[in-house]
Amino acid sequence: MSEAIVELKGVGKSFRSADGSARSVLEGVDLRLAEGEIVALLGQSGSGKSTLLRIMAGLVDVDAGDVRYRGQPLYGPARGVAMVFQSFALFPWLTVQQNVELGLEALGIAPAERARRAEQAIELIGLAGFEGALPRELSGGMRQRVGIARALVIQPEVLLMDEAFSALDVLTGERLREDILELWASGLMPTKAMLVVSHNIEEAVLMADRVLVFASDPGRVRFQLAVRLARPRDADSAEVRTLVDEVYALMTAGAVRAGRPAAEPARIDLDDRLPEADVARMEGLLEMLVDDEFAGRADLPKLAETTELTDDELLPLVQALSLLGFSRLADGDLHITPLGRQYAEGSNAEQQAIFGRQLLAHVPLVAHIRHSLDQEPTGELPEELFLRLLTESLDTAEAERVMRTAIEWGRHGEVFEYNYHNGLIHLREPDADEEAPAKLA
């Protein structure tokens, strides 16, 4: 077993929620990054994988557990660790060469030596000739190349990539990925280990030697998958496709609360995270499922390809549909339910009625909002009351997002209405030619 460069033992990170109690973002995370391996971290947004990456980079302190770099405790960013950022993080007022030299300048290296090394790195990454350009003159892919050159020029032992390709279009991202893997294989990089955080499952399988699937609430490593294929890997080959399928299955199974078999419909608690899915996309996905191409049953990777949605967007949609009972997840495949078929084929009014009913039955938060409104003589309540409930178990940004999702769904299902200007949720006023909505008991 090769030596561990970075080691995390029992790492925990929590935040203070509204009522003062500590809520965990990460709990009991054990991770070992050894020499000569590329590790990929997969998980949904909000699962804490970015926080974990930043803990390894030394940017964030841990509340529990131990972080060690080459056996030394980590209090801040270590010299041997470099990072590539999702939105490139280039300094807009520095030229490409100055950006690449930044790390070297900070280490106190003389100008002549700096320039030599920077030019070497720029040539290696394929940007020769652009040394005097400002970042705004470059395309996204080129900017990320500068970011990679900046990271590689300081000859780091560990390279951390924070969703480095997700801001790029598919073609550019693929090219860049291949270039990095080529560098890795050629031995021209002094880097000994890489940690790649991604929400693109295919990318993770193509790059990594080990794929870790992260759970959320609290975040920890749920599953680990070893990828023993030789590089370069072909995305269309059978082995890769099997692995991708396996990972999809693991990720969608992991979305359910621990201990529940995957075939049962998902159930959530009142203050749980709601999947971030908007109604238009859910309906679009359902209609695609009913279509001839899939005829009611879709393989998730195939679905991702056809819809051209990123995994970050697709998985919440799939979860939302399963939550509301329009579809069902089994063995990494999405099956439409009879109710889902009814929904996809119904008229607008029918759809809204079905949606509203399913919301009240399966989404406790919406049901609770409706119940509280029904008890209120004026039929209206401020949203802060529900936000406060949510912030006791989620952090503020998450709580607001869940609230927005619940309101959007509630509006679509005609369960309640919302006034943006004063933040009040209220019952629908019945139209003159419509019956009043039946009140819940």
Added chain:
Amino acid sequence: MINKPFFPRQVVESSGNRWDWALLPLVLALLFALAYAGSQMARPYAVGEALALTLDPWLLPYYLLRTTLRMFLALGASLLFSCVFAAIAAKFRAAERVMVPLLDILQSIPILGFLSITVTGFIALFPGNLLGVECAAIFAIFTSQAWNMAFSLYQSLRTVPAELQEAARVFQLSGWQKFWRLELPFAMPGLLWNMMMSMSGGWFFVVASEAISVSNQNIKLPGVGSYIALAIEARDLGAIGWAICGMLIGIVLYDQLFFRPLIAWADKFRFEEGSGETAPSSWLLTWIRRSDRMQAMGLALVGLLERSLVLFKRNHDGTSIKARALPPNPAVARVGDAVLAGAVLFALWWLVGFIHGEVGWSEVAHVFVLGVYTMTRVLVLIALTALVWVPVGVWIGMNPRLAGRLQAIVQFLAAFPANLMFPVAVLLIVRWHLNPDIWLSPLMVLGTQWYLLFNVIAGASSVPTELRYAARSLGLSGWLKWRRYLLPAVFPSFVTGAITASGGSWNASIVAEYVTWGDTTLEAQGLGSYIAHMTAVGDFPRIALGIGVMCVFVMGMNHFVWRRLYRIAEDRMHF
């Protein structure tokens, strides 16, 4: 031409909001103490050398030079102050809690107030030397420039994007390196814009700063301001005309030779993505960039800086024990709070005693009533100018061809010191026997109304084209068009302009409510004329009282009116 609206008077949610008001007694007490001390200091003799000032127009260029020199010295001092202030306030939370409300208060104190209290001090610092008076003049100009620059830099330091900060930490940048490579460049556009605004503000007070007539002394430093003061005393309308010409030329010169090149240079610091906008250009900068010798000089300077960057590097990384953060000590914070609270209480007690002894409560009540008069004037006039200029601004803004040309002109008008027109107003009021209380009021907004117009033009020209097409295709017209489409669209920029105009009007009230022409003096009942009168007479306790009350009014209006409007504009009415 930068088309974005600007915030010279930063409407900032400082972290210690209640300390704003708690700090006020402290600052006021300090003011009163200084006033008391000032009145007790030995009256300095008038500077011996008879400063030869004539109304000869041929000497104007020389006077212009002296004035511009003073203004640039003050600008340099403001820059230094801003850097130090912002760096300390942004890095130390304890300092931030005190410094930011303090700056807010200082920003509300009228410029003439600073002058009246400090001039004797500066003169005494350099006895027998003109330098003391010069310092007083430069300090006065400094106080009109420094505050918004400091705020802008502080705000920028606080809003550096998180990813860039993380990158700076990961690549082991030291504090010094981070300041020069990340924080200062990021703050540059806002800082430069505020510098431009500051210069314009400085011109407005150049008369008051150079023709120092405080405490019954009359010292005139050679410069354009004194020239104008002399012309007013001698009732020479022709000389005023020459002065206006000279000012125009001066403003055009420093705009073309100093600010345009700076703004064109600062374009490389622009953080927003998109090279689609046409970059501002300056012939001078292009020329400098193409000239080899200038380039060599510039690069040599930059090389010096870079060598210092390498010198001040971090010696340890995150694995050393030195990188371990110290847990904050709650006891220190609590002791600090207690000391501050104690000081505030003591200042309050001393203040009350001083007011009771020196000035009397009836006087305080009287001054508050005067403040209400001035506040009414400011609000009414801003409403009137809004009524006139908002439609004009919207019309200009919607016409892209007009907007480009006229915006530059309006900006120029905003920079031009309006108090050069005051003597004309005095003549008219005297000739037609008008009531000064009412007819002196428009003078307050004469200079500041352009900010309103300028901002509304900028707001109207940034309405998305698709929205315009939609409104046209729906056939919106008349009051409906204004209510649903145009007014909400320009509301944020209107609020920005109104905040600036309001702040400028309060400052201007001191010179607008008390206007002289030769030996004729017109006075309108209000806080501004009270302060101006007391300044001329040299009654320090009353000067301090007037300034304090104005401070309270400005802060109150800012807090209860403008910040609310600004928050509404920010939350709901942006695209």
